[in-house]
Amino acid sequence: MKPGVIVAALLFGCPALGYAQTVPVALTHIRIIEGTGAPPVENGTVLMQDGVIVAAGRDIPLPPNTRILDRSGMSVLPGLISDHSHIGQLQGVQTGPQFYTADTITAELAQYRRYGVTTVTALGNNVPRVFDPMRKDAHMGLLPADLFGVDQGIGVPKGAPPVHVAPDQLFRPSTEEEARQDVDTMAAEGTDLIKIWVDDFDHSLPVKMDPAIIKAVVDEAHQKHLRVAAHIHDLDDAEHVVAAGVDILAHGVRDRFVPPSFVAMLKERGIWYIPTLELDEATIVWADQPAWVKTPFVEAGLSAPLQQQINNPVWQQENRTGSKADFARRSLATNLQNLKILWTAGVKIGFGTDSGATPLRVAGVAEHRELALMVQAGLPPLQALHIATEAAAALLDLHDRGVIGAGKRADLLVVAGNPANTISDTDRVVETWENGSAVTGPIPLTTR
Numbered sequence: 001m002k003p004g005v006i007v008a009a010l011l012f013g014c015p016a017l018g019y020a021q022t023v024p025v026a027l028t029h030i031r032i033i034e035g036t037g038a039p040p041v042e043n044g045t046v047l048m049q050d051g052v053i054v055a056a057g058r059d060i061p062l063p064p065n066t067r068i069l070d071r072s073g074m075s076v077l078p079g080l081i082s083d084h085s086h087i088g089q090l091q092g093v094q095t096g097p098q099f100y101t102a103d104t105i106t107a108e109l110a111q112y113r114r115y116g117v118t119t120v121t122a123l124g125n126n127v128p129r130v131f132d133p134m135r136k137d138a139h140m141g142l143l144p145a146d147l148f149g150v151d152q153g154i155g156v157p158k159g160a161p162p163v164h165v166a167p168d169q170l171f172r173p174s175t176e177e178e179a180r181q182d183v184d185t186m187a188a189e190g191t192d193l194i195k196i197w198v199d200d201f202d203h204s205l206p207v208k209m210d211p212a213i214i215k216a217v218v219d220e221a222h223q224k225h226l227r228v229a230a231h232i233h234d235l236d237d238a239e240h241v242v243a244a245g246v247d248i249l250a251h252g253v254r255d256r257f258v259p260p261s262f263v264a265m266l267k268e269r270g271i272w273y274i275p276t277l278e279l280d281e282a283t284i285v286w287a288d289q290p291a292w293v294k295t296p297f298v299e300a301g302l303s304a305p306l307q308q309q310i311n312n313p314v315w316q317q318e319n320r321t322g323s324k325a326d327f328a329r330r331s332l333a334t335n336l337q338n339l340k341i342l343w344t345a346g347v348k349i350g351f352g353t354d355s356g357a358t359p360l361r362v363a364g365v366a367e368h369r370e371l372a373l374m375v376q377a378g379l380p381p382l383q384a385l386h387i388a389t390e391a392a393a394a395l396l397d398l399h400d401r402g403v404i405g406a407g408k409r410a411d412l413l414v415v416a417g418n419p420a421n422t423i424s425d426t427d428r429v430v431e432t433w434e435n436g437s438a439v440t441g442p443i444p445l446t447t448r
């Protein structure tokens with residue numbers, strides 16, 4: 001496969017917006033991984049036109065003017081969907097509110113798309129003045145990936161999240177009344193979800209969110225028909241927020257193994273659980289330097305300052321050990337086991353990594369690591385891919401994507417090999433399609 005074969009041959013097309021009609025295009029002789037968890041369709045065809053999938057499967061009749069792209073030896077899956085990322089928080093190895101700009105965010109979305117992530121959820125710490133118009137543009141196909149999210153989110157005075165953000169990027173209400181007003185403000189901004197932070201970050205913060213505030217936020221959000229996602233780390237907090245009516249756990253439980261009562265509560269209430277396994281791996285892995293961090297696939301996603309930092313032996317030494325590294329290692333180990341328990345029990349699992357929140361959580365790369373870690377936790381590759389596509393869309397209440405089927409958005413990730421058997425084949429990115437156009441070409445393949 002020569003990279004030159006892959007071209008953005010088609011004009012952007014989306015009939016709903018009245019843009020130019022496009023010719024039908026078909027990917028042929030390709031393995032179709034539908035996103036549903038069903039076994040792949042071998043030697044299939046995906047026919048697209050005007051930004052949507054017209055038909056997919058075996059023996060699809062093609063209109064006479066179809067542009068045919070032979071994709072023998074490759075697999076196609078729905079574009080990946082992140083349920084928990086962040087945008088505009090950083091540049092290189094620096095973080096701060098000065099990076100919340102349209103330029104930074106557009107570059108981040110382009111990187112997500114390059115790695116096959118075609119829908120991004122920015123779960124809080126957004127500046128509405130910048131975020132709200134960009135979200136609209138993204139929905140119209142004017143940005144490199146589609147964008148959803150929590151506008152600001154609700155934190156705690158002198159507590160979580162321990163981030164350096166501008167006052168317009170986050171609420172820290174001290175009364176129930178203020179909390180309700182903050183929810184109303186976000187509702188008026190068109191937020192997709194509400195978020196709360198319930199954590200003391202390994203006892204490094206003096207307070208956690210007051211239960212009365214949690215209750216007020218959930219009540220107000222539900223009155224506005226908005227669901228609430230909660231940042232948690234500990235089992236106690238997860239149990240508390242679920243009992244208080246929270247709809248989505250934005251991280252895995254990482255201090256203890258989940259007991260059957262908790263599993264039953266999540267199932268009974270239909271709570272979504274986003275493990276974010278990669279979050280803790282990212283804290284240690286750049287210092288540990290396993291072989292995969294040196295692959296061209298990963299290095300293509302690292303800025304020069306970040307490469308310089310993680311290649312510095314002093315930095316590696318400092319970050320490999322110590323309380324922060326130990327905490328991350330323990331959290332990851334517990335998180336992996338809890339995911340297996342909850343997935344086996346049939347709890348609804350979403351897909352997220354917290355990518356973009358810190359320089360070490362690298363947009364796009366993180367999502368590919370999350371897939372690998374889900375498989376490491378014991379999930380079959382097909383199920384990990386289902387979580388990253390159809391399930392991730394369902395978490396967001398999006399029914400127009402996440403599956404390769406007639407009428408769905410033609411957001412696709414084409415890779416070499418068969419990720420249904422070997423999850424790391426997802427890293428062998430050939431091209432990303434968005435709205436029926438091939439928009440990015442191959443990422444250098446890993447040596448294997």
Ligand SMILES: [Zn+2]
Pocket residue numbers: 084085086123354357
């Ligand atoms: Zn987050």
